[in-house]
Structure formats: structure tokens, C-alpha cells
Amino acid sequence: MRMERVNVSGMTCEGCVGAVTHALGAVAGVSAVNVSFETGEATVQFDERRTSTRELVLALSGAGYDVRPVPAGNAQPAVSPT
Numbered sequence: 809m810r811m812e813r814v815n816v817s818g819m820t821c822e823g824c825v826g827a828v829t830h831a832l833g834a835v836a837g838v839s840a841v842n843v844s845f846e847t848g849e850a851t852v853q854f855d856e857r858r859t860s861t862r863e864l865v866l867a868l869s870g871a872g873y874d875v876r877p878v879p880a881g882n883a884q885p886a887v888s889p890t
């Protein structure tokens with residue numbers, strides 16, 4: 809099992825949280841999803857033998873959201889846009 813945290817941009821309401829949760833939960837191998845509207849972060853627990861961060865990102869972009877992995881041990885993006 810592996811835990812991945814991603815930044816989801818484009819969430820504007822609680823409905824989006826539901827959509828993001830659903831999109832991630834529909835990916836084969838995902839066992840737990842927690843999406844925070846406040847921080848814009850999604851925490852996903854998945855079986856790395858069945859899926860990958862890339863698959864999670866694809867599922868979310870398919871649902872209309874932009875995603876960026878959060879580097880492990882670093883809550884801030886490595887490069888912030890100015």
C-alpha cells in the first residue's frame with residue numbers, strides 16, 4: 809500500500825470534493841480517498857502494484873481537475889508561480 813498526497817486545483821465547492829472523491833475512488837487499486845476542500849489536497853491510499861500516481865492524475869484530469877503531486881515531506885510546491 810502506498811499513500812500519495814496531491815494538490816487538486818479547480819475545486820470550487822463541496823460538489824467538486826464529491827466529484828474528486830468519486831473520480832479517485834473509481835481508479836482500480838485505490839482503497840481510501842480523503843479530499844479536503846480547505847487545503848485543496850487529496851490523500852489517496854492505493855496498491856502500487858495495481859495503479860500509480862500517474863493513473864490518479866489522469867483520472868482527475870479526465871474529471872476536469874488539475875493535479876500536482878505534493879513532494880513527500882514537503883507541503884509546499886517546490887516551485888511556486890510568481
Ligand SMILES: [Cu+2]
Nearest residue numbers: 820821823824
Ligand atoms: Cu463544485
